[in-house]
Amino acid sequence: MEQQSLAGKVAFITGAARGQGRSHAVELARRGARILALDICEDIASVPYALATQSDLDQTVAEVEAVGGEIVAVQGDVRETADVAAAVDRCVEAFGVPDIVVANAGINLQRGQEPDAQVAFIDTIMVNLVGVWNTVHAIAPLMVERDQGGSIVLISSTNGLTGRGGDGSGAATGYTASKHGVVGIMRSLMIWLAPHGIRINTIHPAGVPTAMVSHAEMQAWFAGNPAGHTMGNALPVPMLDPIDISRAVLYLVEESGRHITGITLPVDAGFTGK
Numbered sequence: 001m002e003q004q005s006l007a008g009k010v011a012f013i014t015g016a017a018r019g020q021g022r023s024h025a026v027e028l029a030r031r032g033a034r035i036l037a038l039d040i041c042e043d044i045a046s047v048p049y050a051l052a053t054q055s056d057l058d059q060t061v062a063e064v065e066a067v068g069g070e071i072v073a074v075q076g077d078v079r080e081t082a083d084v085a086a087a088v089d090r091c092v093e094a095f096g097v098p099d100i101v102v103a104n105a106g107i108n109l110q111r112g113q114e115p116d117a118q119v120a121f122i123d124t125i126m127v128n129l130v131g132v133w134n135t136v137h138a139i140a141p142l143m144v145e146r147d148q149g150g151s152i153v154l155i156s157s158t159n160g161l162t163g164r165g166g167d168g169s170g171a172a173t174g175y176t177a178s179k180h181g182v183v184g185i186m187r188s189l190m191i192w193l194a195p196h197g198i199r200i201n202t203i204h205p206a207g208v209p210t211a212m213v214s215h216a217e218m219q220a221w222f223a224g225n226p227a228g229h230t231m232g233n234a235l236p237v238p239m240l241d242p243i244d245i246s247r248a249v250l251y252l253v254e255e256s257g258r259h260i261t262g263i264t265l266p267v268d269a270g271f272t273g274k
């Protein structure tokens, strides 16, 4: 039995149907947090791989319950303020105001041949930046009003700290711009939230072999983009595992992170230090 370090806490996690988001849901639940899992569970036309499905979200529910956790799963799009508001309402009804937010939902449109650079740029910004803003904008005021502190983690990327791999495409530029933009959201909100005992930080993962990167179009992008070959880690590990990112989330949201706010935490096997 894991130590129930997050017993009594409520965690709101976006993009939780699979990949890193599912890992965060299971690991937080394992430590006693009750989980609100939000995911779009449908495709976005410009994204060159399938996004999560309802059955992926059902699998997250099953895995959280298998570790003894409580979870409410909601289908919704972080680009839509009404969807985010409905999920927050469900969370408050079921469990109360979130103590923890993990804004993790994201897309990456890099591919071999880009059909429309402007669509790729704008769609990426809408999910990865506006979606993160919609999430924290809906929840942070409730945390402030409740006046019991909290911890918000925004999932950025090594591309939130470096432009490495940039090739002039709308997808690469949009991804790097959105992931840098998340840092701006974090730094601005940190000033506002700190007096209320609410912490906010970003995590910057290097490559993780999830559905976002393990598809043929991403491999075509690597093959056609020499800059992509500079995207190796310093440590001799080709990729990280979702659990590596979940451990960083835990570090920030548990007692270990109680005096940590406003930081950009790379979990990147030395990628950005090279």
Ligand SMILES: NC(=O)c1ccc[n+]([C@@H]2O[C@H](COP(=O)([O-])OP(=O)(O)OC[C@H]3O[C@@H](n4cnc5c(N)ncnc54)[C@H](O)[C@@H]3O)[C@@H](O)[C@H]2O)c1
Binding pocket: 014, 015, 016, 017, 018, 019, 020, 021, 038, 039, 040, 041, 042, 051, 052, 053, 076, 077, 078, 079, 104, 105, 106, 107, 108, 127, 131, 155, 156, 157, 158, 204, 205, 206, 207, 208, 209, 210, 211, 212, 213
């Ligand atoms: N995989 C990597 O190499 C890597 C590296 C650095 C950062 N990241 C970031 O990690 C986060 C998680 O990605 P992942 O690797 O688990 O990929 P993933 O594609 O498996 O997971 C992303 C999840 O977000 C959901 N989602 C996408 N758009 C959404 C929307 N509009 N509304 C609600 N949900 C939406 C998807 O359905 C999916 O379940 C993303 O923010 C990603 O940019 C990934």
